Amino acid sequence: MKKTSKVIYSGLLLSGLFLADVTLTAVPKIGTVQQVSAATTKASQEVNLEAISDYPWQEKRTIKVSGNGDGKVTFKVKSGSAGKVNAKTGEVTFSKSGTIIVTVTKAATNTYAASSKEITITTLKVDQAPLTFTSANRLDFDQTKKLKLVAQGGTAGKITYAIKDAGTTGATLSGQNLTVNAAGNLTVIATRQGDEKYNDVSVEQVISVVAKPVPELEIQGTIHDYPWNAKRTIVADAGYYSNEGRYIGECKLVFKRKSGSAGTVNAETGELTFTKPGTIVVTVSVAATNEYAAVSKDVTITTTKADQAAVPLTFTSENYFDLNQSKKFKLVAQGGTSTGKITYAISDAGTTGATLSGQNVTVKSVGNMTVTVTRKGDDKYNDSSVTQVINVGVEDNWVELSAKNFPDEEFRDVLKRKFPKYIKDGKINTLAITVMSTFDQHGGMIEDLTGINYFKNLTHLFCDYLQLKTELDISNLTNLVHLNFRSNLRNGDKLDVSNSPKLTFLNYQYNNLSELDVRNLTNLETLQVDDGLTVLGWTEKKVWVELSKANFPDENFRTTLKELYPQYIENNRINIVPITEMDIEGSVANEIKDLTGINLFKNLVQFNYDYRSINLEGKLTSLDISGLPELREIGCFGASITSLKFSNLPSLYYLYCDLGDGYNGVETLTLSDFPDLTAFVFQSSQPTNFNISGLPNLQGFEVYPTPMNNVFFSDLPNLMKVRGKKPTSMTVSNCPDLVCDWF
Secondary structure (H helix, E strand, O other): OOOOOEEEEEEEEOOOEEEEEEEEEOOOOOOOOOEEEOOOOOEOOOOEEOOOOOEEOOOOEEOOEEOOOOOOEEEEEEEOOOEEEOOOOOEEEEOOOEEEEEEEEEOOOOOEOOEEEEEEEEEEOEOOOOEEEOOOOEEEOOOOOEEEOOEEEOOOOOEEEEEEEOOOOOOEEEOOEEEOOOOEEEEEEEEEOOOOOEOOEEEEEEEEEEOOOOOEEEEOOOOOOEEOOOOEEOOEEEEEEOOOOOEEOOOOOEEEEEEOOOEEEOOOOOEEEEOOOEEEEEEEEEOOOOOOOOEEEEEEEEEEOEOOOOOOOEEOOOOEEEOOOOOEEEOOEEOOOOOOOEEEEEEEOOOOOOEEEOOEEEOOOOEEEEEEEEEOOOOOEOOEEEEEEEEEEOHHHEEEOOOOOOOOHHHHHHHHHHOHHHEEOOEEEHHHOOEEEEEOHHHOOOOOOOOHHHOOOOOEEEEEOOOOOOOOOOOOOOOOOEEEEEOOOOOOOOOOOOOOOOOOEEEOOOOOOOEEEOOOOOOOOEEEOOOOOEEEOOOOOOOEEEOOOOOOOOHHHHHHHHHHOHHHEEOOEEEOOOOOEEEEEHHHHHHOOOOOOHHHOOOOOEEEEEOHHHOOOOOOOEEEEEOOOOOOEEEEEOOOOOEEEEEOOOOOOEEEEEOOOOOOOOOEEEOOOOOOOOEEEEEOOOOEEEEEEOOOOOOEEEEOOOOEEEEEEEOOOOOOEEEEOOOOEEEEEOOOOOEEEEO
């Protein structure tokens, strides 16, 4: 077995180099060194790296290394894919932003041990090339309201667009498509999105939206629903303000149907023509010019079925039959414009005991009966009806229309004019007449009403402002229920009403009397007399109506009533019995919008609405007066009124309506419901049809500047003058004294 001995030396050897350990190994042969092995520790090398701040990825950087040792330096990416490093030079190259870790190594040499260190390098995204708008920065609003936004430049992602500030333009954006609604300035932004290499890039642009002045287009008034066969014209005007602030009017208007097939519109005049009831929408527009922009408005027009007024329905059969001659007669009527069937009915048989089979009437006794004929409507026309009072009498009802029986010649002439159908062979049928009215200064100078007692069936007698030279004798008028007798008597004359116990209404104003006896009038409900007159047997009746919103919806109307009639108001209630006259004028009239409640004043004799006294345009748009049995006079001045309705006014004798340009109400004005009417004046700018028939007291008819379309006059024995624009067509029947004055 070999034996080994180990000697360890410590110290400095080899010219100053320190060897940590030296081991000598001896072999068995004495004095002989067979092998020597030495293990040494090399010096460490310093690897000092200069820090590299974050920088844009496109730039170049080189890793700088310092420190002792001469080992070969190499560079190697340890992690990260955004860049690479030159293994020899340490030059770093990135292909995008990101982070890499590089290991820097000094290789081992004979004297130095290998050494390494890591460095982290981060690069940043870079800015893109500038982005610029290539689309326009000015938009002519009158030419187009749309603009496509376009921008160029940048080097990365998709370009998107947004509105930063719409200003006054009301702009909206869909993708690149910009839509504006008004003039002004707006700011838009284009942005090209970045990626892993590039930052986002944006650019703003101010776009000016310029516009010409927009005309002010105004549709005048409102066209309410009206009959389809009427004419209406859309009245409009348009003007604009120049850049200097000067108002310039008279822009050219164009009318065009937008929807609906029931009618058409004249493109230049705006005149509407319908072929059937229905609705159309018309666009009223102003085309753009070099001076102003375009503007338009839509108007909806609806028409209804029309009345059968072009050819009025009338009875052609007689209205008097002698029971001694026959108990049967046939009803005959003609007219109407629909395709419907004509039917007949008995409205009130009275005392005649009449029955009807088809058109054939059978009667049993004398009296008055009322019959109605109706032509059924169709898809274009409403039903049309007319009534007729037929007197069934015997020869004993006839009285000579002579000076002996009727001494006053003027009275005889008035009877002939008013009741030609009841006169035959110089005699008048006294039982056929139940209403006599409008004996006043307009009907002539009657001085003596002797003969009035023959008319035993009279229920209503109206006589005002006569110059009577004899006392009025009504002792035989036992059926009288209504007596209007104003300003007729001489000083010292008296009126005896004791034989008329059925009287419910008596107007006895403006007569020079100190006393009136009504003790026998147990049915009397309304008495109108002058203050200070002693009335025997009369206790004033009061009918109280709450001054509430339910009865009078318009607050200004309620206030007006309080101002006009403070003496008749208690506890917010008004006594309607003594109120016979109502004048609504001036600022009060201008504020009232609704006269609902006017029909509660059943004793009203005179009504006047007049906004003109303060030269303002009234706010009242609809006037509906109906169910006032005593109303005699209506005066209406209302430029704002667009709807007019009068009905059930049996005492009306004077009607004056000045409605200006705003009226757009009924197409056909029928006045057959006012048998007492004496004078009618109508002013409006809208064309109108007139159906005037069966008004025995009508003397004057005046229409201006209203264009009259179709005019029908029938059974107007007292009508002496018609004045107005010449109508398109006119039918006249039984108007013996008519004179037309056209202008």
